[in-house]
Amino acid sequence: MLTIRARLCLSYAALVAGCGAVLITLVYLYMRYVPSYELPTAPATELDPTDLGLDQVQPAHALEIRTVDDFFENLVIASLIALGILIILGGIVGWVMAGRIIRPLAAINAGANRAASGDLDHRIGLEGPHDEIRDLSATFDRMLASLEHAFESQQRFAANASHELRSPLTTVKTMIDVTLSDPDVDPGELRALAERIRDVNQSNIDTVEALLDLASASNARLVPERIDVTALIDEVAAELTAELEASELTLTTRTAEAWAFGSPILLRQALSNLLRNASRHNHLGGHIIVRTLMSPTATHVTVSNTGATISQETVAQLTEPFARAHGRTLTRGSGHGLGLAIVAAIARAHEGALTLTPNSDGGLTAHLDLPISQTDPVSR
Template identity: 40%
Template sequence: MDRAPGLSVRLKLTLSYAGFLMVAGVLPLAAVVVFYQHGLPDDAIWTTGDFLVNRSAIVRSFAPVGVAVLAFLLVFGLVGGWFLAGRMLTPLTRITDATRMAASGSLSHRIRLPGRRDELRELADAFDAMLARIETHVAERERFAANASHELRTPLAIAQTLLDVARADPNRDTGELVGRLHAVNTRAIDLTEALLLLSRADQRSFTRHRVDLSLIAEEAAETLLSLAERRGLTIETSGDPALAVGSPALLLQMTTNLVHNAIVHNLPEQGTVWVTTSVRPTTVLLTVENTGEKLAPHVVSTLVEPFRRGTTRVRADHAGVGLGLAIVRSITRAHDGTLTLTPRPAGGLRVTVGLPAAPPHTPQG
């Protein structure tokens, strides 16, 4: 924004300090003059040595002294105010410099203002925290863009290779080629749709309605029941009605992703998936647990990152595009909720989504 030039804050503070000091000096001097002018009788006379002095003479002799005092106060106020204003505005100068560096693209710089806590230091600490969040967010976006580009390029490169092979060998069976191209194209479409869903969740561009997570859990479990049966798994759903406010489509996608992950990353056979809902005073919980191999805590903490896959995820069928839990995290954030991943001692994973409970007056969607 272009602004017309004006007085600096330091000069304004200096003038304010000097003006206040002048007012503080004028008031007692004026009080003395008023006292001598109106507080004493007109014929009052004082003896000072060999002289007789009346009230008028005292007032006239006091005037030059008062003017000199005011002049001193003015100079002292300007000089002292300029110095004090500079000291007070030093933190703001550092904050301004950090802001300019951030605007130029340097997000690693921090103010780190020393001293005890006050308003300016709280501002500097809040700015440092904001810079840290922005730097982390930008790093995540850059990493996400690089991973997305790589993931999108992979099916396209495979398709190009298949087409080159078919062109070099016209007598090759086209049925196998079409089947492989169909699989590659399907993966590319799934990845693109997942990226669009992730973007929609991040932007919070959805209408909020009253949603019962227990019904959402039952629908997701029913949708994926055939996949679970093919893999020899059982799905158990239980819990109380858990009313939240949000997008039914996004919350269903979130739950479906959780159940799908619990099915895919399970035991080879005789595994189980538990989907439960519960209610707390201010939140509702959706918990999805599964049997499976034991997971280290440091591995669990990385599973929500986009395109992060373990060894089992790479080899398994229906492994998805590596955005399942990343989408779950984005949808949870968009609904002001919390996402907790905990390895089960016996093996497998426990994922808990906590969402704010719907207020009683929320209209039915």
């Protein structure tokens, strides 16, 4: 099997041969049929070398052309010799040029082999002219970066999920062991143990359901519908009335007409998670402000809440599964750390985006951007 370099070299040589053959044919036909040839003859003159002062005479190897046919015969021979030289030179030049052209492909191939072996932090970083091969290299580097991020997120997710599920199970085992070690345990203590186990089990159920919601949002198949985003916000806010009153939180909605195309179930869940996040990660007597704004291409929903001061580094991790910022919640253990991860997954399923920004005076502002074009959401 010939390599790409060999095929390119042969292609260059064949191109030179073809062009040369056409040129020779055209020149031959022109010289044969267009001009008129008359070869005059002169009377022969015999010279004596001694008369010219020459002691020795070397025979001359001259190319004699006596007729028109001799001329064309020599023309064809000379042209074919020149063509052969050009073909050889074309092959050499083609081999060198093909090597320079495919050298970046060798680097890309090496990078692909390293990625196949699990080395995803390698980048090609191809330099040189901005051409198709450099675009391919840049695309490959972006793909590697995306894969590296996905694998790292998956590893963190697996580790965090194991920890989140193992910790309560360990707690339950400890409570049972302590109770069983007491031979004089009374029914009241057993009832209290059962209640604590029920609470821990409910927490596990909530975590598993949140994991299922996250998986569902990440792999959602959308049948886009026109959705009244403002109406969804009002419905979700009404559901949170009791929770807001219990925490003495003030909810202010500054919404205008806003709509988007997508799944009403998923968007309702995203808005519910944003408002619940703003409620639970707040302080007693705090505020929540919800705004909507429409641009020519998207609907923008902003949810801002008061609360503890959060660093930019912490905010950047809040869309990761099980990510929590210490000191943000009203009650210890509130939330399972999947709410914003689910919102981010729903936004991606709608070809939208979730952006989080820490407030300078404490709290968080979430920006949810949703496309208003029916063709934008992509089925997954």
